[in-house]
Amino acid sequence: MGKVFPHDKASNSGGIGSFLQSIFRRRRAKPLLCSECFENQGIKLDARMLGVNDRSVCRNCNSTSGKKLGREELEALTHRFFVWGTLHRCEYGAAPIIQFNQQRNTEIEASPWFESDLRLIERVLGVGFFYYGPRLWMVGEVEPLKDLSSPVTQTSILKRITTEYPAAPLKADELFYRLRIAPKAPAEQSEYDSPPLGCGGIGRLDAPGLQVMYASQDLEVCIHECRVTAEDELFVATLTPSTDLRLLDLTSLLFEKDVTEFESLDMAVHMLFLAGKHSYDLTRKIALAARTAGFDGIVYPSYFSLLRTGGMPFETVFGISHRQIPELADRERSKTIPNIAIFGRPIADGRVRVVGINRLILNRVEYQFHFGPVGYQVDPE
Ligand SMILES: [Zn+2]
Numbered sequence: 001m002g003k004v005f006p007h008d009k010a011s012n013s014g015g016i017g018s019f020l021q022s023i024f025r026r027r028r029a030k031p032l033l034c035s036e037c038f039e040n041q042g043i044k045l046d047a048r049m050l051g052v053n054d055r056s057v058c059r060n061c062n063s064t065s066g067k068k069l070g071r072e073e074l075e076a077l078t079h080r081f082f083v084w085g086t087l088h089r090c091e092y093g094a095a096p097i098i099q100f101n102q103q104r105n106t107e108i109e110a111s112p113w114f115e116s117d118l119r120l121i122e123r124v125l126g127v128g129f130f131y132y133g134p135r136l137w138m139v140g141e142v143e144p145l146k147d148l149s150s151p152v153t154q155t156s157i158l159k160r161i162t163t164e165y166p167a168a169p170l171k172a173d174e175l176f177y178r179l180r181i182a183p184k185a186p187a188e189q190s191e192y193d194s195p196p197l198g199c200g201g202i203g204r205l206d207a208p209g210l211q212v213m214y215a216s217q218d219l220e221v222c223i224h225e226c227r228v229t230a231e232d233e234l235f236v237a238t239l240t241p242s243t244d245l246r247l248l249d250l251t252s253l254l255f256e257k258d259v260t261e262f263e264s265l266d267m268a269v270h271m272l273f274l275a276g277k278h279s280y281d282l283t284r285k286i287a288l289a290a291r292t293a294g295f296d297g298i299v300y301p302s303y304f305s306l307l308r309t310g311g312m313p314f315e316t317v318f319g320i321s322h323r324q325i326p327e328l329a330d331r332e333r334s335k336t337i338p339n340i341a342i343f344g345r346p347i348a349d350g351r352v353r354v355v356g357i358n359r360l361i362l363n364r365v366e367y368q369f370h371f372g373p374v375g376y377q378v379d380p381e
Pocket of ligand 1: 035
């Protein structure tokens with residue numbers, strides 16, 4: 001199983017003492033390599049992002065301009081390229097194909113695109129690269145998720161979801177946004193309500209007979225969720241509840257006592273909302289159950305949470321999910337961007353008030369990225 005890397009730990013835990021320690025360590029750490037040591041352009045660019053400015057001569061390639069990498073930075077680079085860079089998404093969940101540690105020899109067959117870089121890292125860090133046999137929960141073998149898919153057990157899991165997750169109020173003075181692409185009458189309030197009956201039923205939570213108004217307090221997420229392009233005419237309504245609304249908060253982390261990832265309701269719901277369209281049948285059932293249980297709507301993790309926060313999905317330490325570790329809860333929570341779904345037509349029925357309407361112009365779109373290997377062979381025994 002994977003070894004614990006420094007960046008696997010919560011950067012915001014440990015207080016000032018560990019912060020100073022990390023600075024001290026960084027000062028003391030001798031550069032091992034630099035960004036210009038690598039041949040693969042992806043690794044080189046990743047190394048330029050992770051390395052530190054230091055005009056000393058690289059002891060490997062003699063460059064003075066390369067960004068220098070101490071052990072900590074080199075481990076982070078190796079993790080980002082080889083582990084995160086081989087993350088394989090499954091129907092539910094995801095797991096890296098490659099892992100590395102100091103205990104194993106290299107068992108993967110590198111391709112010419114990165115072979116020399118792999119050998120260099122292997123030698124300098126003293127690590128081996130191997131096929132990572134994931135723990136099965138990472139690829140969706142989670143009991144409550146399977147039970148939710150089965151007609152026999154579905155009702156009991158839906159009941160658990162509506163009772164074990166907390167209710168979150170959306171208070172009367174809180175603002176949130178709803179984005180529309182090219183509405184017929186952009187200045188009309190009703191354009192920002194849920195679609196009329198018979199027009200919805202194709203989204204993550206709306207179903208025939210269940211109207212849903214999708215919104216978010218995060219405007220960037222609204223833009224992602226609407227899959228806008230530069231040509232689109234965009235309009236945004238600023239909204240607020242007229243009275244406090246009671247929402248089922250599925251963005252909460254459930255700390256379930258004595259429960260492994262395999263039995264975890266938290267993991268099931270987490271995976272469900274990070275999955276694509278094939279999960280909609282189940283997420284709609286959750287919405288119906290929440291409405292039946294008397295909630296005004298749901299707060300749920302945006303599918304685009306990780307793209308917005310730059311987080312890696314399904315991170316583990318020794319095969320244990322970070323979600324199961326209370327010390328990492330804040331960091332895990334910060335990887336989730338909440339979306340709001342309100343049942344019915346809340347503008348028409350007066351539960352939600354339009355504070356204002358604006359045209360929205362996209363003037364710049366930025367992408368952040370990192371790289372991964374291609375053409376390698378793994379040999380799972
Ligand atoms: Zn170098």
